[in-house]
Amino acid sequence: MDEIEKVLKTHEVRPTAIRLLMYKFLKERNSAVTLNDIESGFDKSERTTLYRTIKTFEKNGLVHQIDDGTGVAKYALDEPEVGIGNSQDLHLHFHCTNCNETICLTDHKIPHISLPKGFVTQDMNLVLKGICDKCNES
Amino acid sequence: MDEIEKVLKTHEVRPTAIRLLMYKFLKERNSAVTLNDIESGFDKSERTTLYRTIKTFEKNGLVHQIDDGTGVAKYALDEPEVGIGNSQDLHLHFHCTNCNETICLTDHKIPHISLPKGFVTQDMNLVLKGICDKCNES
DNA sequence: AAGTTAATGCACTTAAGTTGCATAAATTTC
Protein backbone atom coordinates (compact mmCIF):
# COMPACT_ATOMS: atom_id res chain seq x y z
CA MET A 1 0.00 0.00 0.00
CA ASP A 2 2.86 2.29 0.80
CA GLU A 3 4.23 1.35 -2.60
CA ILE A 4 1.17 2.71 -4.35
CA GLU A 5 1.37 5.88 -2.34
CA LYS A 6 4.82 6.44 -3.77
CA VAL A 7 3.64 5.92 -7.34
CA LEU A 8 0.86 8.46 -6.93
CA LYS A 9 3.17 11.02 -5.41
CA THR A 10 5.66 10.56 -8.20
CA HIS A 11 2.93 11.58 -10.58
CA GLU A 12 1.87 14.48 -8.41
CA VAL A 13 -1.39 12.89 -7.43
CA ARG A 14 -2.20 13.34 -3.78
CA PRO A 15 -2.82 9.94 -2.24
CA THR A 16 -6.29 10.14 -0.77
CA ALA A 17 -8.16 7.06 0.40
CA ILE A 18 -10.25 6.69 -2.72
CA ARG A 19 -7.31 7.22 -5.02
CA LEU A 20 -5.29 4.52 -3.32
CA LEU A 21 -8.22 2.16 -3.52
CA MET A 22 -8.83 2.87 -7.17
CA TYR A 23 -5.20 2.40 -8.07
CA LYS A 24 -5.17 -0.90 -6.26
CA PHE A 25 -8.36 -1.90 -8.03
CA LEU A 26 -6.88 -1.10 -11.42
CA LYS A 27 -3.69 -2.93 -10.58
CA GLU A 28 -5.53 -6.13 -9.74
CA ARG A 29 -7.29 -6.16 -13.08
CA ASN A 30 -5.62 -7.39 -16.19
CA SER A 31 -8.24 -6.01 -18.54
CA ALA A 32 -9.39 -2.48 -19.10
CA VAL A 33 -12.27 -1.22 -16.99
CA THR A 34 -15.15 1.13 -17.54
CA LEU A 35 -16.31 3.69 -15.04
CA ASN A 36 -19.20 1.37 -14.27
CA ASP A 37 -16.80 -1.47 -13.54
CA ILE A 38 -15.03 0.73 -11.07
CA GLU A 39 -18.28 1.84 -9.51
CA SER A 40 -19.41 -1.76 -9.10
CA GLY A 41 -16.09 -2.74 -7.61
CA PHE A 42 -16.42 -0.34 -4.73
CA ASP A 43 -18.60 -0.48 -1.65
CA LYS A 44 -18.33 3.19 -1.16
CA SER A 45 -18.78 4.77 -4.52
CA GLU A 46 -19.70 8.14 -5.78
CA ARG A 47 -19.89 8.31 -9.55
CA THR A 48 -18.58 11.81 -9.83
CA THR A 49 -15.66 11.29 -7.54
CA LEU A 50 -14.65 8.11 -9.28
CA TYR A 51 -15.02 9.89 -12.60
CA ARG A 52 -12.84 12.77 -11.52
CA THR A 53 -10.35 10.42 -9.96
CA ILE A 54 -9.85 8.41 -13.13
CA LYS A 55 -9.57 11.66 -15.09
CA THR A 56 -6.91 12.88 -12.68
CA PHE A 57 -5.06 9.61 -13.15
CA GLU A 58 -5.27 10.05 -16.88
CA LYS A 59 -4.08 13.64 -16.85
CA ASN A 60 -1.13 12.74 -14.67
CA GLY A 61 -0.02 9.77 -16.70
CA LEU A 62 -1.15 6.95 -14.45
CA VAL A 63 -3.73 5.46 -16.77
CA HIS A 64 -4.64 5.70 -20.42
CA GLN A 65 -8.09 5.77 -21.88
CA ILE A 66 -9.00 3.13 -24.42
CA ASP A 67 -11.61 3.49 -27.09
CA ASP A 68 -12.40 -0.03 -28.19
CA GLY A 69 -15.42 0.83 -30.27
CA THR A 70 -18.03 -0.30 -27.78
CA GLY A 71 -18.99 3.29 -27.12
CA VAL A 72 -17.95 3.41 -23.50
CA ALA A 73 -14.54 4.56 -22.38
CA LYS A 74 -12.24 2.07 -20.74
CA TYR A 75 -9.13 2.66 -18.71
CA ALA A 76 -6.01 0.72 -17.94
CA LEU A 77 -2.89 1.41 -15.93
CA ASP A 78 0.09 2.73 -17.79
CA GLU A 79 3.14 0.58 -17.82
CA PRO A 80 5.71 1.87 -15.39
CA GLU A 81 7.68 4.31 -17.51
CA VAL A 82 11.19 3.13 -18.06
CA GLY A 83 12.48 6.02 -20.09
CA ILE A 84 11.07 9.48 -20.40
CA GLY A 85 9.48 9.42 -23.86
CA ASN A 86 5.82 8.69 -23.97
CA SER A 87 5.74 5.50 -25.97
CA GLN A 88 2.74 4.49 -23.91
CA ASP A 89 0.05 5.21 -26.45
CA LEU A 90 1.45 3.21 -29.27
CA HIS A 91 0.57 -0.30 -28.28
CA LEU A 92 -2.53 -1.94 -29.62
CA HIS A 93 -5.64 -3.20 -27.89
CA PHE A 94 -7.65 -6.34 -28.32
CA HIS A 95 -11.37 -6.39 -27.72
CA CYS A 96 -13.08 -9.75 -27.31
CA THR A 97 -16.55 -9.73 -28.79
CA ASN A 98 -17.43 -12.74 -26.70
CA CYS A 99 -16.53 -11.76 -23.14
CA ASN A 100 -16.50 -8.06 -23.94
CA GLU A 101 -13.12 -7.59 -22.29
CA THR A 102 -10.45 -5.35 -23.68
CA ILE A 103 -6.81 -5.87 -22.97
CA CYS A 104 -3.60 -3.97 -23.63
CA LEU A 105 -1.08 -5.73 -25.81
CA THR A 106 1.72 -3.60 -24.57
CA ASP A 107 4.43 -5.39 -26.45
CA HIS A 108 2.59 -5.13 -29.75
CA LYS A 109 3.39 -1.72 -31.14
CA ILE A 110 1.41 -0.20 -33.95
CA PRO A 111 3.36 -0.58 -37.20
CA HIS A 112 4.47 2.50 -39.02
CA ILE A 113 2.14 3.76 -41.73
CA SER A 114 3.24 6.03 -44.54
CA LEU A 115 0.58 8.54 -45.44
CA PRO A 116 -0.02 10.72 -48.50
CA LYS A 117 1.89 13.99 -48.66
CA GLY A 118 0.57 16.70 -46.35
CA PHE A 119 -0.65 14.44 -43.58
CA VAL A 120 1.12 14.60 -40.24
CA THR A 121 0.41 11.90 -37.69
CA GLN A 122 0.39 12.76 -34.01
CA ASP A 123 -1.37 9.80 -32.51
CA MET A 124 -2.82 6.43 -33.45
CA ASN A 125 -5.35 3.97 -32.22
CA LEU A 126 -5.45 0.37 -33.31
CA VAL A 127 -8.04 -2.00 -31.95
CA LEU A 128 -8.33 -5.62 -32.98
CA LYS A 129 -11.63 -7.34 -32.39
CA GLY A 130 -12.26 -11.03 -32.15
CA ILE A 131 -12.10 -13.88 -29.68
CA CYS A 132 -9.56 -13.79 -26.90
CA ASP A 133 -7.37 -16.62 -25.69
CA LYS A 134 -9.52 -17.35 -22.64
CA CYS A 135 -12.71 -17.57 -24.68
CA ASN A 136 -11.05 -19.78 -27.25
CA GLU A 137 -9.83 -22.47 -24.88
CA SER A 138 -13.21 -22.99 -23.26
CA MET B 1 -30.54 10.37 -59.70
CA ASP B 2 -31.70 7.30 -61.51
CA GLU B 3 -28.18 6.00 -61.02
CA ILE B 4 -28.52 6.23 -57.25
CA GLU B 5 -31.86 4.50 -57.39
CA LYS B 6 -30.15 1.57 -59.03
CA VAL B 7 -27.48 1.39 -56.35
CA LEU B 8 -30.06 1.31 -53.59
CA LYS B 9 -32.09 -1.37 -55.29
CA THR B 10 -28.98 -3.47 -55.81
CA HIS B 11 -28.54 -3.46 -52.06
CA GLU B 12 -32.19 -4.19 -51.43
CA VAL B 13 -32.92 -0.77 -50.06
CA ARG B 14 -36.17 0.68 -51.31
CA PRO B 15 -35.50 4.06 -52.87
CA THR B 16 -37.69 6.45 -50.96
CA ALA B 17 -37.30 10.21 -51.27
CA ILE B 18 -35.28 10.63 -48.10
CA ARG B 19 -33.03 7.71 -48.88
CA LEU B 20 -32.19 9.07 -52.29
CA LEU B 21 -31.45 12.46 -50.77
CA MET B 22 -29.26 11.01 -48.06
CA TYR B 23 -27.29 8.90 -50.47
CA LYS B 24 -26.73 11.92 -52.66
CA PHE B 25 -25.67 13.91 -49.62
CA LEU B 26 -23.14 11.28 -48.60
CA LYS B 27 -21.83 11.02 -52.12
CA GLU B 28 -21.09 14.73 -52.33
CA ARG B 29 -19.04 14.62 -49.15
CA ASN B 30 -15.47 13.45 -49.15
CA SER B 31 -15.23 13.17 -45.40
CA ALA B 32 -17.21 11.07 -42.96
CA VAL B 33 -20.35 12.60 -41.49
CA THR B 34 -22.11 12.40 -38.16
CA LEU B 35 -25.85 12.10 -37.77
CA ASN B 36 -25.85 15.75 -36.81
CA ASP B 37 -24.07 16.66 -40.02
CA ILE B 38 -26.75 14.88 -41.96
CA GLU B 39 -29.47 16.53 -39.94
CA SER B 40 -28.00 19.97 -40.58
CA GLY B 41 -27.62 19.26 -44.26
CA PHE B 42 -31.31 18.69 -44.76
CA ASP B 43 -34.16 21.15 -44.85
CA LYS B 44 -36.62 18.48 -44.04
CA SER B 45 -35.10 16.42 -41.30
CA GLU B 46 -36.38 14.09 -38.72
CA ARG B 47 -33.64 12.75 -36.43
CA THR B 48 -35.15 9.33 -36.06
CA THR B 49 -35.81 8.80 -39.72
CA LEU B 50 -32.33 9.91 -40.65
CA TYR B 51 -30.97 7.65 -37.95
CA ARG B 52 -32.89 4.67 -39.17
CA THR B 53 -32.00 5.45 -42.73
CA ILE B 54 -28.27 5.49 -42.07
CA LYS B 55 -28.63 2.27 -40.08
CA THR B 56 -30.45 0.68 -42.98
CA PHE B 57 -27.66 1.80 -45.27
CA GLU B 58 -25.14 0.29 -42.90
CA LYS B 59 -26.96 -3.01 -42.57
CA ASN B 60 -27.25 -3.33 -46.32
CA GLY B 61 -23.66 -2.53 -47.09
CA LEU B 62 -24.02 0.97 -48.46
CA VAL B 63 -22.09 2.77 -45.74
CA HIS B 64 -19.72 1.86 -42.95
CA GLN B 65 -19.59 3.35 -39.50
CA ILE B 66 -16.37 4.92 -38.35
CA ASP B 67 -15.29 5.31 -34.77
CA ASP B 68 -12.59 7.95 -34.82
CA GLY B 69 -12.34 8.39 -31.09
CA THR B 70 -14.29 11.63 -30.88
CA GLY B 71 -17.15 9.81 -29.24
CA VAL B 72 -19.71 10.33 -31.98
CA ALA B 73 -20.28 7.86 -34.75
CA LYS B 74 -19.44 8.88 -38.27
CA TYR B 75 -20.46 7.30 -41.55
CA ALA B 76 -19.04 7.16 -45.04
CA LEU B 77 -20.10 5.53 -48.26
CA ASP B 78 -18.65 2.15 -49.01
CA GLU B 79 -16.52 1.87 -52.06
CA PRO B 80 -18.43 0.24 -54.90
CA GLU B 81 -17.72 -3.44 -54.34
CA VAL B 82 -15.64 -4.89 -57.09
CA GLY B 83 -15.48 -8.44 -55.89
CA ILE B 84 -17.67 -10.21 -53.42
CA GLY B 85 -15.45 -10.41 -50.36
CA ASN B 86 -15.95 -7.73 -47.78
CA SER B 87 -12.57 -6.06 -47.79
CA GLN B 88 -14.36 -2.83 -47.03
CA ASP B 89 -13.58 -2.65 -43.35
CA LEU B 90 -9.87 -3.02 -43.58
CA HIS B 91 -8.79 0.41 -44.69
CA LEU B 92 -7.66 2.96 -42.18
CA HIS B 93 -9.09 6.34 -41.22
CA PHE B 94 -7.47 9.66 -40.59
CA HIS B 95 -8.92 12.11 -38.12
CA CYS B 96 -7.71 15.70 -38.24
CA THR B 97 -7.55 17.22 -34.80
CA ASN B 98 -7.60 20.68 -36.35
CA CYS B 99 -10.64 20.65 -38.64
CA ASN B 100 -12.22 17.66 -36.91
CA GLU B 101 -12.81 15.90 -40.20
CA THR B 102 -12.34 12.21 -40.65
CA ILE B 103 -11.58 10.66 -44.00
CA CYS B 104 -11.31 7.19 -45.40
CA LEU B 105 -7.91 6.18 -46.71
CA THR B 106 -9.36 3.41 -48.78
CA ASP B 107 -6.12 2.45 -50.43
CA HIS B 108 -4.27 2.18 -47.13
CA LYS B 109 -5.03 -1.24 -45.75
CA ILE B 110 -4.35 -2.16 -42.17
CA PRO B 111 -1.13 -4.18 -41.99
CA HIS B 112 -1.28 -7.70 -40.74
CA ILE B 113 -0.64 -8.16 -37.03
CA SER B 114 0.44 -11.43 -35.51
CA LEU B 115 -1.10 -12.01 -32.12
CA PRO B 116 -0.26 -14.31 -29.22
CA LYS B 117 -1.56 -17.87 -29.44
CA GLY B 118 -5.26 -18.21 -28.77
CA PHE B 119 -6.36 -14.89 -30.16
CA VAL B 120 -8.48 -14.87 -33.28
CA THR B 121 -8.99 -11.60 -35.10
CA GLN B 122 -12.30 -10.93 -36.80
CA ASP B 123 -12.16 -7.20 -37.33
CA MET B 124 -9.84 -4.24 -36.91
CA ASN B 125 -10.01 -0.53 -36.52
CA LEU B 126 -7.06 1.75 -37.13
CA VAL B 127 -7.38 5.48 -36.75
CA LEU B 128 -4.54 7.90 -37.25
CA LYS B 129 -4.89 11.31 -35.68
CA GLY B 130 -3.05 14.44 -36.65
CA ILE B 131 -3.19 17.30 -39.14
CA CYS B 132 -4.67 16.68 -42.56
CA ASP B 133 -3.32 17.86 -45.88
CA LYS B 134 -5.79 20.72 -46.19
CA CYS B 135 -5.00 22.08 -42.75
CA ASN B 136 -1.26 21.80 -43.38
CA GLU B 137 -1.15 23.83 -46.56
CA SER B 138 -3.02 26.80 -45.09
C1' DA C 1 -4.36 26.28 15.26
C1' DA C 2 -5.69 29.23 11.54
C1' DG C 3 -5.74 29.85 6.85
C1' DT C 4 -5.52 28.08 2.26
C1' DT C 5 -5.99 24.88 -1.27
C1' DA C 6 -7.70 20.58 -3.12
C1' DA C 7 -11.02 16.61 -2.94
C1' DT C 8 -15.52 14.88 -2.34
C1' DG C 9 -20.71 14.41 -2.51
C1' DC C 10 -25.00 15.56 -4.44
C1' DA C 11 -27.95 17.56 -7.80
C1' DC C 12 -28.49 18.72 -12.16
C1' DT C 13 -27.44 19.10 -17.23
C1' DT C 14 -26.04 17.68 -21.90
C1' DA C 15 -25.77 14.87 -25.86
C1' DA C 16 -25.91 10.68 -28.54
C1' DG C 17 -28.22 6.85 -29.28
C1' DT C 18 -32.33 4.12 -29.29
C1' DT C 19 -37.24 2.32 -28.93
C1' DG C 20 -42.67 2.34 -29.08
C1' DC C 21 -46.34 3.39 -31.41
C1' DA C 22 -49.55 5.75 -34.40
C1' DT C 23 -49.80 7.50 -39.12
C1' DA C 24 -48.52 7.64 -43.87
C1' DA C 25 -46.65 5.70 -47.93
C1' DA C 26 -45.50 2.06 -50.90
C1' DT C 27 -46.03 -2.64 -52.52
C1' DT C 28 -48.58 -6.81 -53.25
C1' DT C 29 -52.81 -9.43 -53.88
C1' DC C 30 -57.10 -9.96 -55.73
Add this chain to the structure above:
DNA sequence: GAAATTTATGCAACTTAAGTGCATTAACTT
Protein backbone atom coordinates in the same frame (compact mmCIF):
# COMPACT_ATOMS: atom_id res chain seq x y z
C1' DG D 1 -57.59 -0.31 -59.67
C1' DA D 2 -59.31 -1.09 -55.01
C1' DA D 3 -58.35 -3.71 -50.80
C1' DA D 4 -55.03 -5.83 -48.02
C1' DT D 5 -50.48 -6.04 -46.40
C1' DT D 6 -46.04 -4.67 -45.60
C1' DT D 7 -42.66 -1.03 -44.91
C1' DA D 8 -41.24 3.79 -43.90
C1' DT D 9 -41.85 7.95 -41.46
C1' DG D 10 -42.86 11.29 -37.63
C1' DC D 11 -43.26 12.35 -32.95
C1' DA D 12 -42.60 11.47 -28.15
C1' DA D 13 -40.33 9.38 -24.76
C1' DC D 14 -36.46 6.68 -22.70
C1' DT D 15 -31.54 5.15 -21.75
C1' DT D 16 -26.90 5.70 -20.82
C1' DA D 17 -22.48 7.91 -20.50
C1' DA D 18 -20.34 11.95 -19.78
C1' DG D 19 -19.71 16.31 -17.71
C1' DT D 20 -20.54 20.79 -14.66
C1' DG D 21 -21.80 23.87 -10.44
C1' DC D 22 -21.58 24.45 -6.01
C1' DA D 23 -21.59 23.67 -1.14
C1' DT D 24 -19.14 20.77 2.20
C1' DT D 25 -15.31 18.29 3.86
C1' DA D 26 -10.63 16.89 4.08
C1' DA D 27 -5.79 17.71 3.40
C1' DC D 28 -1.90 20.53 3.27
C1' DT D 29 0.78 24.89 4.39
C1' DT D 30 2.32 28.54 7.36
